Amino acid sequence: MLYEDVAQRLERLIHDGTLLPGHRLPSVRHLRDRWGVSVATAQHAFRVLETRGLVEARARSGYYVRDTPRLWLPAPEPAAPRPETERLRGLSVLRETATPDLVALGTALPDPQHLPLHALGRLATRISRESPELAFGYALPPGPAPLRRVLAAHAADAGATVQPGDIITTTGVMEAMYLCLAATTRPGDRVLVQSPTYFGIIEKIQFMGRVAIEVPSTAEHGIDLGSFERLLAEGPAACVLVPNFNNPCGSVLSDQDKARVVSLCTRAKVPLIEDDIYGELVFEGQRPTSLKSFDRKGWVLSCCSVSKVLSPGLRVGWVVPGRFYDAVLDAKLAVSFASASLPQLVVAAYLESGGYDTHIRRLRTAYREQVTAVGLAVRRHFPAGTRCTRPAGGHVLWVQLPEGVDAIALYRRALRHGVGIAPGPLFSPTGRHSGFVRINCASPFDERTDGALAKLGELARADQLSPKRVARAAR
Template sequence: MKLYEQYAAEITALISNGQLRPGERLPSVREARARRGISASTIFQAYQRLEREGLIHTRPQSGFYVCAARSALGDELAVTAPRAEANEVEVSELVFEVLRAARSSGIAPLGSAFPGPDLFPLPQLARAAATGLRRLAPNSIVENISPGNPRLRDQIATRYRLDGVRLQTDEIVIGNGALEGLNAALQAVTQPGDTVAIESPTFYAALQAIERLKLKALEIRTDAETGIDIQALGEALSRQRIAACWLMPTFQNPLGSLMPEARKRELVQLLRQHEVPLIEDDVYAELYFGSQRPRPAKAFDEAGLVLHCSSFSKCLAPGYRVGWIAAGRYAQRIQRLTLMTTMAASVPAQVAVLHYLEEGGYDRHLRRLRAALMARMSAAIQAIESAFPAGTRLSRPRGGYFVWVALPPGLDAMRLHQAALQAGIGIAPGHIFSPDHRFADCIRINCGHPAADVLPALQQLGALVHALLRTPA
């Protein structure tokens, strides 16, 4: 065992036996060095390992803190075990109704799926598009057809490699946002009637895709801190045939949970034993608040069973619809599905993103974006804590821009959704995150928009919750 591993194991033990408690600050690198006489880089490596494992987290300009992974809060938010049988899914209608309402102009965007558009380098992208299109040789248009622009695929692969994730450029297929890749992945690995394991709660687009492809959903208990319950998944895999898992191990939508790296590894190993493909939705991974990008499950994929999907939509270029899938052994099938249905991601969008990346500055933009989102989430959480009644519980994600809020007993989220819309506020009621509308007392709040939009809306929403609790339906 290396020295940093020894030190990490020591801290892990202190956390496990309760001597270091959730929220407690760890010694700074300098303090630890002075106390223990080991090098700063060893301590830093140990802290990075612990962060990847989900045991500690960083607060910039402040230090390292023990995570609240198993705090009372986490337990309170944990959901009751979903039913053991797979369900047919009929959620689309409700999802569309809710999304349409939230999209109307003049509605405060707490129900939106995207962060504030003010956070993105749109003028730089516009210039990159102009440059890219001006330089585009007419004959090269064909190069952008699926699997996509070769230089852009290289850029994407290189970014993974720099983060310690070995991806093959060959397995990357560029498509129209992550959503196209996710849908193609699901179609590539299932037949109508098959069962797909999902998190509970889950991203509604997974439910829509399952419904559209006439599949069944099996919900697996998912913790608001550490993600899907691997033991419960393992039991389900032993009990019945599962054609695929569709999961979001990093900053899950809507919970914000982050599977520690060790659990991601365990997940990949478990699925490999059962030869079950994992569709990994990783679109929020770049929006971490800690010191390092959490590595995806794909990092541990030796069998080519992980279909890893991501995009630039949430972190660089909303609306450009440039996403990708690293599809392992399914890459050719995915490329063909894309060729048959949309043929390619749009050339102007591909060349704009490519030239933006090649000119540099993406990492600088990402640092600013993360800092802004962390500040916005922190302010939103404070606003919820002050404006919502006692008995409200909420997640505290370490990345992304969603907070999952469990309302006090007695208030149905659809009722709140209707009342909020009347008051000009969009929210995402918990109903749309489960095939059987199990999360009727929860809402997802998007806190990635400017404080001037979000904070007054949260104040008003809190007042609405108070009022609705006083007047039963």
């Protein structure tokens, strides 16, 4: 075999995702023994791949696949809004896509096999046996002190100085956000949100009789600061931002933009509600800062939960409401009085146990690999003209479909073929993003996922060829 043949064979393994970024290439000895090529040919092939930017040599360790932009599809582009085909609700998509016989790429749920469920179960048993009066009594707001103590310590990882007394525990981010909106806005008020943003945020604002106003956002930079400033000048009652690994587009606001957004809201006296549920899921290096870390005057209400890192079903969340502490506490008492005690004690004990750092390190690595594997599969299977985000954290991809492919029609047809996806219009209060779908990558990549993505690509290709039929199907 010639060195070019060896290089091409290895390149194919990289492009089809068999060898993922960070993986080690087979050794020279392996190629000599298994592929029957000389040491010189193998070394020459490695150097060729290195020149092509696909691999890198590491001292005394061999060659590794590089995470290069060339492996990825181009990033999504701003697209003109298309006419709305249909209004979808998040709950109906969740119900339709979270069934066991479906390949569930539509829900942004963590895969149970990545969560420390046994450790949490053991702690639940121990706490309910040793402290039944705490486990089964009311944990009155602001919530159990041991939990607030560890959460305050964790807030420092995101650059914020928070005392246990600044925190109110809640039933997930969704309750925290409800309380923040109840404390800071009235029915009919306008609330700025990113577009795209998580549909749970949009539906909550609308359910509460407030009006969600879209601030255009891109995967690269997060919100468009110019538009944000303009809309802020029109006097909204509050803003809700997901500053880190925004669901669905994965954007992260730079520190400079975070500081600017906080200072603009502070100057305008507009409460800024942040949802930092994905901040911990950075693939490499330090987790990004929270908006709270730039807050000097208390205008940021910072919400978070363990739903993405430990368990969504424990429903343990919290809020650092800044100057709105009393109003949020009143809302908590009025809405649910207290959150379930046992889950809060379990989370406190788990975070104190020291196992969290190892767990989160593993989770970040798993998500990095899975997001990459799905991104490469989308590139292999989807028609030309598809674009895709390349997030630095979280576990979802935001895929821009080629011209002529409608996300809702694709969603409906994919369901019939046993594949769940989340169509783009869910992530906008006005049905924008009909050329996008969100794909969850939280489960280990396997043949079933690859097959589901191949089916999606096939359906998208067919839709691209016959837009009229698709429009009919969507009606």
